Amino acid sequence: MNALVSRVRRRPEARILLIALVVMVVLNLLLPDATVSIQQVLVRASTAGLIAMGLTVVIIQGQFDLSVGTTYALGAIFTIFAGTSNPGLALLAAAAIGLVLGVINGFVVGVMGINSLIATIATGSIGLGLAYLITDEAPVQGNNVAGAIAFLKPVWWVITPPVIIFLIALIVLQLFMLRTRTGRDFYALGGNQDAARAAGIPVRWRVFQGFIISGLCAAIGGWLTAIKLDAANPNQSIGVALLAVAAVVIGGTALTGGTGSPLGTAMAALLLAWIGSTFDAEGMSAMVRDITYGSILLLVVAADQLADVVRAIRRQVGRRIRLMSSRRGAATG
Amino acid sequence: MRPHDFAVVEVPVMNLGPVAVVEVGEISGPSPWRVLKDRQIFVIAVIAVVVASLAVPQFATVGNVEALLVSVSLAGLAAIGMTLVVISGSLADLSVPAQVALGSIVGLMLDERGYGFAIALLGGVCAAMLVGLTNGVVIAAGGNPILVTLAVLTVVKGINQGLNDSNAVYGYPGTLKDFANASLGPVPVLVVVFFSAAVAIQFVLRKTRFGFNVYAVGANRSSARVSGLPVRRTLIGAFVISAALAGLAGVLAGAYGSQADFNVGAGYEIYALTAVVIGGTSLFGGKGDAARTVVGVLLLGVITNVMILLNLPTALQPVVTGLLIVAVVGGDAIARRGRSR
Structure with a gap:
């Protein structure tokens, strides 16, 4: 039992599991009558989760991608331009733009060596301008409303097509990060880039791969939204990147890189979607939701600080005890 | 044992100010080419x-230059504040938009309720400073700045949406609005405030002990701590001053536009960071100053202004801004790597 507990505690997902439990209990106490449709929660989590999981890969590398919002919007716009009547072709179009943006990010960060925070602000800004240009700054409509309705019909139980895409992405990314050599290189990069380079890891190529994964995930997230709504809007990029960062961090990935997992992020996305859906069902305003999201994030940060303090105290106490026992040993001996 | 005896962070060379960092082989002073390159912006x-x-x-033309300066002065105020945060090595303050919105809402609410010009202005600024204090305290305790300011942004944005029963505030036609729309001779008050703030922050950074500490903490936090500098107080100070300027921008934006809601200041964080970085202040901390940010702000303003005058689509502005960042920062990054090899 103890072995099992300590094994669970060592997983990066342990914290989000604990947070989820606490939040569920608190929500249940505060809003005992709230009914939430699991189907809706899953759909809600799938887009945000997809974007956040892609971002997780980049953050594990110790980089940052603030352009995911733009990539998401461009993925949606390209889906509409390719025509929603053929979702497969539209998916290819969205993936193509995601790939292009990922390559550009990889070039700017990996080859030119610009700090990824400011580099992805720049590429995100350029992409947003292009999105405005090709849409004339107005929402664009698709041509397949029937498809949009069918897209949200459950295939089996509460599982709708967007959720299937989300689950496939989750399994692929989780296996990639934990079971492949390339994925483990990502952790090594985030832990210590110089050591990773010295160990013979092709750093630039890995940075490229990370941003390509993040670009693809965000663009496919855009594709999901565009098929779901049969419309796309260049303004939908606003705030997406920051929400995704929140999900990544709540999911147990450190912004300093080297730890975390796509699974943790997916769980955090589900939790945030659960909270959002509960509040919506209760008719609460965006204000309550924002304050709740922000408070959870603050608590996570505070918990990290607290853990550091506890560790420091333990170390100090341990040193005192060792010191005292060695003195006693000297006195008696 | 004064702090100055131990913290040798940047050495002024040839009276050019601490911008010129001495590197091995350059003890005799930087070459004119390097001096120019440091000031390329x-x-x-x-x-x-x-x-x-x-x-x-x-x-x-006088009218156009005036319009240009007014258009950049509000976001420019936030950018001046952000400069301090970036120099202190804290990457960015993402909660700036929430501070601006809070400043505008609180300022106009006080104005509407007849508390008068000074209380409204101070109230808005102080409300934003409280947000900055929260940021500073948590970050000084070791929190990741991106994370903390993101969390604070989300919470304060939520609060902003609930203030004044979730209604926009329109203020009261009186001194506050007259002030924001007034001109000192030919120069609009907003522009005067922007440049005064820039001069004040430049003075603080270059001539005061606090400013010295900001550079020292930003250049190397652990050596600053070992040298006995008040690292925590410096970080908190940087965030509080940054928030004060964001709050001031908020009150003035609300008064100038006669409307305050949670959307005032949207996008200011990206704009401010862009202006700071284009000016040449390093995201790694310890380098740069307010003058550079002013130049960054003005350059962004000139580009936007020319594009409007030429009737180019507004959608091109973010594209040009992004390319400018890549060009300026990328050029620096490549040059730095070339030198280290």
Whole structure:
């Protein structure tokens, strides 16, 4: 039992599991009558989760991608331009733009060596301008409303097509990060880039791969939204990147890189979607939701600080005890 | 044992100010080429202004320059504040938009309820400073700045949406609005405030003990701590001052536009960070100053202004801004790598 507990505690997902439990209990106490449709929660989590999981890969590398919002919007716009009547072709179009943006990010960060925070602000800004240009700054409509309705019909139980895409992405990314050599290189990069380079890891190529994964995930997230709504809007990029960062961090990935997992992020996305859906069902305003999201994030940060303090105290106490026992040993001996 | 005896972070060379960092082999002073390269953004800005005045006849008119300066002064105030945060090595303050919105809402609410000009202005600024204090305290305790300011942004944005029963505030036609729309001679008050803030922050950074500490903490936090500098107080100070300027921008934005809601200041964080970085202040901390940010703000303003005068689609502005960041920061990054090899 103890072995099992300590094994669970060592997983990066342990914290989000604990947070989820606490939040569920608190929500249940505060809003005992709230009914939430699991189907809706899953759909809600799938887009945000997809974007956040892609971002997780980049953050594990110790980089940052603030352009995911733009990539998401461009993925949606390209889906509409390719025509929603053929979702497969539209998916290819969205993936193509995601790939292009990922390559550009990889070039700017990996080859030119610009700090990824400011580099992805720049590429995100350029992409947003292009999105405005090709849409004339107005929402664009698709041509397949029937498809949009069918897209949200459950295939089996509460599982709708967007959720299937989300689950496939989750399994692929989780296996990639934990079971492949390339994925483990990502952790090594985030832990210590110089050591990773010295160990013979092709750093630039890995940075490229990370941003390509993040670009693809965000663009496919855009594709999901565009098929779901049969419309796309260049303004939908606003705030997406920051929400995704929140999900990544709540999911147990450190912004300093080297730890975390796509699974943790997916769980955090589900939790945030659960909270959002509960509040919506209760008719609460965006204000309550924002304050709740922000408070959870603050608590996570505070918990990290607290853990550091506890560790420091333990170390100090341990040193005192060792010191005292060695003195006693000297006195008696 | 004064702090100055131990913290040798940046050495002024040839009276050019601490911008010129001494590197091995340059003890005799930097070459004129290096001095120019360190100040390339000033050269770029001058070239941009000259080209704009020659190519676009309406550019160099009093009315246009006035409009340009007014259009950049509010976001510019936030950028000046962000400069302090970036120099202190804290990457960015993402909660700036929430501070601006909070400042505008609190300021106009106080104004509407008849508390008068001074209380409204101070109230808005102080409300934002409380947000900055929260940021500073948590970050000084070791929190990741991106994370903490993101969390604070989300919470304060939520609060902003609930203030005044979730209604926009329109203020009261009185001293506050007259002040924001007034002119000192030919110069609009907003512009005066922007440049005064820039001069004040420049003075604080270059001439005070606190400013010295900001550079020292940003250049190397652990050596600053070992040297006995008040690292925590410095970080908190940087965030509080940054928030004060964001709050001031908020009150003035609300008064100038006669409307305050949670959307005031949207996008200011990206704009401010862009201006700071284009100016040449390093995201790694310890380098740069407010003058550089002013040049960054003005350069962004000139580009936007020329594009409007030329009737280019507004959608091109973010594209040009992004390319400018890549060009300026990328050029620096490549040059730095070339030197280290």
